[in-house]
Protein backbone atom coordinates (compact mmCIF):
# COMPACT_ATOMS: atom_id res chain seq x y z
CA UNK A 1 0.00 0.00 0.00
CA UNK A 2 1.28 3.44 -0.89
CA UNK A 3 1.25 6.02 1.89
CA UNK A 4 1.36 9.81 1.71
CA UNK A 5 4.12 12.10 2.92
CA UNK A 6 3.15 15.71 3.53
CA UNK A 7 5.37 18.65 4.43
CA UNK A 8 4.36 22.03 5.87
CA UNK A 9 6.67 24.72 4.52
CA UNK A 10 7.05 27.49 7.06
CA UNK A 11 9.80 29.06 9.14
CA UNK A 12 10.90 27.73 12.53
CA UNK A 13 9.25 30.76 14.16
CA UNK A 14 5.76 30.01 12.81
CA UNK A 15 4.53 28.49 16.04
CA UNK A 16 0.86 28.74 16.98
CA UNK A 17 0.25 29.94 20.54
CA UNK A 18 3.35 32.10 20.94
CA UNK A 19 2.25 35.04 18.80
CA UNK A 20 3.07 37.51 21.57
CA UNK A 21 6.67 36.28 21.63
CA UNK A 22 7.04 36.24 17.86
CA UNK A 23 4.62 38.73 16.28
CA UNK A 24 4.73 39.17 12.47
CA UNK A 25 6.46 42.54 12.97
CA UNK A 26 9.54 40.62 14.22
CA UNK A 27 9.60 38.02 11.45
CA UNK A 28 11.76 39.95 8.95
CA UNK A 29 14.52 40.33 11.57
CA UNK A 30 14.64 36.62 12.50
CA UNK A 31 16.97 34.15 10.72
CA UNK A 32 15.21 32.47 7.81
CA UNK A 33 16.05 28.79 7.45
CA UNK A 34 13.14 27.42 5.38
CA UNK A 35 15.18 27.44 2.13
CA UNK A 36 18.15 25.57 3.55
CA UNK A 37 16.15 23.00 5.48
CA UNK A 38 13.65 22.42 2.63
CA UNK A 39 16.41 21.84 0.05
CA UNK A 40 17.99 19.29 2.39
CA UNK A 41 14.62 17.57 2.75
CA UNK A 42 14.13 17.52 -1.05
CA UNK A 43 17.44 15.67 -1.35
CA UNK A 44 16.49 13.24 1.40
CA UNK A 45 13.18 12.34 -0.30
CA UNK A 46 14.87 10.92 -3.40
CA UNK A 47 12.18 9.27 -5.53
CA UNK A 48 9.39 9.77 -2.98
CA UNK A 49 6.87 12.38 -4.13
CA UNK A 50 5.19 14.44 -1.42
CA UNK A 51 2.46 17.03 -0.91
CA UNK A 52 3.87 20.36 0.31
CA UNK A 53 1.58 22.81 2.13
CA UNK A 54 3.32 26.16 1.69
CA UNK A 55 2.72 29.23 3.85
CA UNK A 56 1.92 32.34 1.76
CA UNK A 57 4.57 34.30 3.72
CA UNK A 58 7.26 31.85 2.56
CA UNK A 59 5.98 31.72 -1.05
CA UNK A 60 6.15 35.52 -1.33
CA UNK A 61 9.52 35.78 0.36
CA UNK A 62 11.13 32.92 -1.57
CA UNK A 63 9.15 32.02 -4.72
CA UNK A 64 12.17 30.16 -6.07
CA UNK A 65 11.83 27.66 -3.22
CA UNK A 66 8.26 26.82 -4.32
CA UNK A 67 9.52 26.38 -7.89
CA UNK A 68 12.21 24.01 -6.61
CA UNK A 69 9.59 21.93 -4.78
CA UNK A 70 7.48 21.61 -7.94
CA UNK A 71 10.51 20.98 -10.17
CA UNK A 72 11.33 17.93 -8.03
CA UNK A 73 7.87 16.54 -8.94
CA UNK A 74 6.06 17.38 -5.69
CA UNK A 75 2.79 19.29 -5.42
CA UNK A 76 2.56 22.74 -3.80
CA UNK A 77 -0.59 23.45 -1.78
CA UNK A 78 -1.67 26.04 0.85
CA UNK A 79 -0.86 26.31 4.56
CA UNK A 80 -2.59 29.69 5.08
CA UNK A 81 -0.95 33.04 4.67
CA UNK A 82 0.33 34.26 8.03
CA UNK A 83 0.10 31.06 10.09
CA UNK A 84 -2.91 32.20 12.09
CA UNK A 85 -5.23 29.42 13.25
CA UNK A 86 -8.43 29.02 11.23
CA UNK A 87 -10.51 29.00 14.43
CA UNK A 88 -8.94 32.33 15.47
CA UNK A 89 -10.10 34.04 12.27
CA UNK A 90 -13.50 35.41 11.27
CA UNK A 91 -14.84 33.70 8.12
CA UNK A 92 -14.10 36.76 5.96
CA UNK A 93 -10.51 36.91 7.24
CA UNK A 94 -10.03 33.19 6.55
CA UNK A 95 -11.29 33.65 2.99
CA UNK A 96 -8.90 36.55 2.52
CA UNK A 97 -5.95 34.47 3.90
CA UNK A 98 -6.89 31.64 1.54
CA UNK A 99 -6.94 33.92 -1.49
CA UNK A 100 -3.67 35.61 -0.56
CA UNK A 101 -1.84 32.32 0.07
CA UNK A 102 -3.26 30.61 -3.05
CA UNK A 103 -2.18 33.62 -5.13
CA UNK A 104 1.31 33.58 -3.60
CA UNK A 105 1.80 29.87 -4.35
CA UNK A 106 0.32 30.19 -7.87
CA UNK A 107 2.46 33.25 -8.63
CA UNK A 108 5.54 31.34 -7.50
CA UNK A 109 5.05 28.09 -9.41
CA UNK A 110 2.29 28.71 -11.97
CA UNK A 111 -0.10 26.10 -10.54
CA UNK A 112 -3.12 27.04 -8.43
CA UNK A 113 -3.24 25.03 -5.19
CA UNK A 114 -6.20 22.71 -4.63
CA UNK A 115 -5.36 21.56 -1.10
CA UNK A 116 -5.15 23.19 2.33
CA UNK A 117 -3.77 22.43 5.78
CA UNK A 118 -4.72 24.72 8.65
CA UNK A 119 -1.90 26.06 10.85
CA UNK A 120 -1.66 24.11 14.12
CA UNK A 121 -4.15 21.50 12.80
CA UNK A 122 -6.92 24.09 13.09
CA UNK A 123 -10.21 23.72 11.25
CA UNK A 124 -13.86 24.79 11.62
CA UNK A 125 -17.12 23.55 10.03
CA UNK A 126 -17.51 26.83 8.13
CA UNK A 127 -13.89 26.65 7.05
CA UNK A 128 -14.58 23.52 4.96
CA UNK A 129 -17.46 25.31 3.23
CA UNK A 130 -15.26 28.30 2.42
CA UNK A 131 -12.55 26.00 1.07
CA UNK A 132 -15.09 24.41 -1.31
CA UNK A 133 -16.45 27.83 -2.33
CA UNK A 134 -12.91 29.01 -3.09
CA UNK A 135 -12.34 26.04 -5.38
CA UNK A 136 -10.25 23.89 -3.05
CA UNK A 137 -10.63 20.16 -3.53
CA UNK A 138 -9.06 18.65 -0.43
CA UNK A 139 -7.96 19.39 3.12
CA UNK A 140 -5.58 17.74 5.57
CA UNK A 141 -6.10 19.73 8.78
CA UNK A 142 -7.70 17.13 11.05
CA UNK A 143 -5.70 15.16 13.62
CA UNK A 144 -7.34 11.83 14.37
CA UNK A 145 -6.29 8.62 16.13
CA UNK A 146 -8.48 6.79 13.61
CA UNK A 147 -7.54 8.60 10.40
CA UNK A 148 -9.33 7.62 7.23
CA UNK A 149 -9.88 9.66 4.06
CA UNK A 150 -13.46 10.91 3.81
CA UNK A 151 -15.63 13.68 2.43
CA UNK A 152 -16.26 16.75 4.55
CA UNK A 153 -18.10 19.93 3.57
CA UNK A 154 -17.90 18.99 -0.12
CA UNK A 155 -14.15 18.36 -0.25
CA UNK A 156 -11.85 15.44 0.44
CA UNK A 157 -10.40 15.23 3.96
CA UNK A 158 -7.15 13.39 4.71
CA UNK A 159 -6.78 13.22 8.50
CA UNK A 160 -3.36 12.73 10.05
CA UNK A 161 -2.64 10.51 13.02
CA UNK A 162 -1.06 12.45 15.92
CA UNK A 163 1.31 9.46 16.07
CA UNK A 164 2.65 10.33 12.61
CA UNK A 165 3.18 14.10 12.75
CA UNK A 166 6.51 15.88 13.11
CA UNK A 167 6.40 15.89 16.90
CA UNK A 168 5.80 12.13 16.95
CA UNK A 169 8.63 11.51 14.49
CA UNK A 170 11.00 13.46 16.75
CA UNK A 171 9.80 11.88 20.00
CA UNK A 172 8.61 8.31 19.34
CA UNK A 173 10.93 5.31 18.82
CA UNK A 174 11.42 4.27 15.18
CA UNK A 175 9.82 0.88 15.86
CA UNK A 176 6.66 2.54 17.19
CA UNK A 177 6.38 4.77 14.10
CA UNK A 178 6.72 1.79 11.79
CA UNK A 179 4.12 -0.04 13.89
CA UNK A 180 1.63 2.83 13.51
CA UNK A 181 1.97 2.75 9.72
CA UNK A 182 1.73 -1.06 9.69
CA UNK A 183 -1.44 -0.97 11.84
CA UNK A 184 -3.09 1.48 9.43
CA UNK A 185 -2.01 -0.66 6.51
CA UNK A 186 -3.59 -3.70 8.17
CA UNK A 187 -6.88 -1.77 8.37
CA UNK A 188 -6.62 -0.85 4.67
CA UNK A 189 -5.99 2.83 5.45
CA UNK A 190 -3.13 4.69 3.78
CA UNK A 191 -1.03 6.62 6.31
CA UNK A 192 -0.54 10.37 5.99
CA UNK A 193 2.78 11.43 7.56
CA UNK A 194 3.33 15.14 8.23
CA UNK A 195 6.66 16.89 8.88
CA UNK A 196 8.10 20.41 8.77
CA UNK A 197 11.59 21.11 7.45
CA UNK A 198 12.39 22.55 10.90
CA UNK A 199 11.59 19.15 12.48
CA UNK A 200 14.77 17.95 10.75
CA UNK A 201 16.88 21.06 11.30
CA UNK A 202 19.06 20.77 14.43
CA UNK A 203 20.49 24.22 13.70
CA UNK A 204 17.51 26.49 14.05
CA UNK A 205 17.74 29.14 16.77
CA UNK A 206 16.37 28.44 20.22
CA UNK A 207 13.71 30.76 21.58
CA UNK A 208 12.33 30.71 25.10
CA UNK A 209 8.90 29.31 24.31
CA UNK A 210 6.61 28.63 27.27
CA UNK A 211 6.08 25.04 28.38
CA UNK A 212 5.06 22.77 26.70
CA UNK A 213 5.72 24.45 23.31
CA UNK A 214 9.44 24.62 23.99
CA UNK A 215 9.77 20.88 24.60
CA UNK A 216 7.45 19.94 21.75
CA UNK A 217 9.18 22.29 19.33
CA UNK A 218 12.83 21.41 19.97
CA UNK A 219 13.09 17.87 21.33
CA UNK A 220 14.43 15.13 19.07
CA UNK A 221 15.53 17.28 16.12
CA UNK A 222 18.80 15.34 15.85
CA UNK A 223 16.93 12.03 15.48
CA UNK A 224 14.19 13.14 13.09
CA UNK A 225 16.07 12.78 9.82
CA UNK A 226 17.09 9.16 10.44
CA UNK A 227 13.58 8.35 11.73
CA UNK A 228 12.05 9.73 8.54
CA UNK A 229 14.57 7.87 6.38
CA UNK A 230 13.72 4.66 8.23
CA UNK A 231 9.99 5.17 7.75
CA UNK A 232 10.38 5.90 4.03
CA UNK A 233 12.58 2.81 3.62
CA UNK A 234 10.26 0.49 5.60
CA UNK A 235 7.05 1.36 3.74
CA UNK A 236 6.04 2.51 0.28
CA UNK A 237 5.43 6.25 0.14
CA UNK A 238 4.38 8.56 -2.69
CA UNK A 239 0.59 8.62 -2.64
CA UNK A 240 -0.60 12.02 -3.89
CA UNK A 241 -3.35 13.74 -1.92
CA UNK A 242 -6.17 14.73 -4.25
CA UNK A 243 -9.96 14.84 -4.22
CA UNK A 244 -10.24 11.79 -6.45
CA UNK A 245 -8.22 9.78 -3.94
CA UNK A 246 -10.68 10.46 -1.12
CA UNK A 247 -13.59 9.53 -3.42
CA UNK A 248 -11.97 6.23 -4.28
CA UNK A 249 -11.31 5.54 -0.61
CA UNK A 250 -14.93 6.26 0.24
CA UNK A 251 -16.27 3.83 -2.31
CA UNK A 252 -14.36 1.04 -0.65
CA UNK A 253 -14.99 1.88 2.97
CA UNK A 254 -17.59 3.29 5.28
CA UNK A 255 -16.47 5.98 7.67
CA UNK A 256 -18.50 7.08 10.64
CA UNK A 257 -17.32 10.67 10.30
CA UNK A 258 -18.62 11.23 6.75
CA UNK A 259 -20.80 14.30 6.38
Ligand SMILES: [Zn+2]
Nearest residue numbers: 008010119120
Ligand atom coordinates in the same frame (compact mmCIF):
# COMPACT_ATOMS: atom_id res chain seq x y z
ZN1 LIG B 1 2.34 25.24 10.30
